[in-house]
Amino acid sequence: LLRLPVPKLEDTIRRYLSAQKPLLDDGQYRKTEEFCKNFENGIGKELHNQLVAQDKQNKHTSYISGPWFDMYLTARDPIVLNFNPFMSFNPDPKSEYNDQLTRATNMTVSAIRFLKTLPAGLLEPEVFHLNPAKSDTDTFKKLIRFVPSSLSWYGAYLVNAYPLDMSQYFRLFNSTRLPRPSRDELFTDDKARHLLVLRKGHFYVFDVLDQNGNIVSASEIQAHLKYILSDNSPAPEFPLAYLPSENRDIWAELRQKLVSAGNEETLRKVDSAVFCLCLDFPIEHLVHLDEILQLPIT
Secondary structure, three states: OOOOOOOOHHHHHHHHHHHHHHHOOHHHHHHHHHHHHHHHHOHHHHHHHHHHHHHHHOOOOOOOHHHHHHHHHHOOOOHHHHOOOOOOOOOOOOHHHOOHHHHHHHHHHHHHHHHHHHHHOOOOOOEEEOOHHHHOOHHHHHHHOOOOHHHHHHHHHOOOEEEOOOOOHHHHOOEEEEOOOOOOEEEEOOOOOEEEEEEOOEEEEEEOEOOOOOEOOHHHHHHHHHHHHHOOOOOOOOOHHHHHHOOHHHHHHHHHHHHHHHHHHHHHHHHHOOOEEEOOOOOOOOOOHHHHHOOOOO
């Protein structure tokens, strides 16, 4: 992909003023124009030159990458609801595949197959198609494969197709966001082969990849999940899974207490899992989040 260019300062100010005009009256807008002019001719010019110099020294990435990660990882709000995206799936067209055990097994196997395409270089690139009738076709996909990677972006551009940045895809699996005071840490362990399953406040792990990195059989995965679903152990009084829904600094402090109590290896199992699968049943009576967060921690 081409690197994201640093926009000219005057262009940024022009776009900013254009966005402000519908929101301000004439007097406010003139005052904003004056502030922008002073900024452009003063400290703004110095800051822009620093940004350009920094961009030239970091040609391996985008100029917004560092500040974006700083913004994301220093936010202290709970991740749940504030940052975590989600998506939902339609029921399987075959009704016999929609029971929890079968559904969980099939989705786990499919997810691991997707995981295997990443290091193998088989995952189809993410592309934004402005004219899919021309670019989102088998013919174009076959032709673009013969274009050198250094020129393929331009080839896609000619038919209004824009490849998207996939540099963070490696964090889709075996990754987590570790709570740290002031700034969290992104952690990835691509050597781990186990799945983490949550049910009724309990944590379970089992391998979904063998020692050679191959997917274990679907029947083996199903057997593990069947055992977990049949486990009648009572739910713990204070499930640890609530803790990551806290303020990040509070969660960082609580996690350190868990580590100090001898749980570092167990937490590493949680952190490094290929992904986490929750097998809890639907909540019949929703509990307000404030009530959950007020549960005492011991």
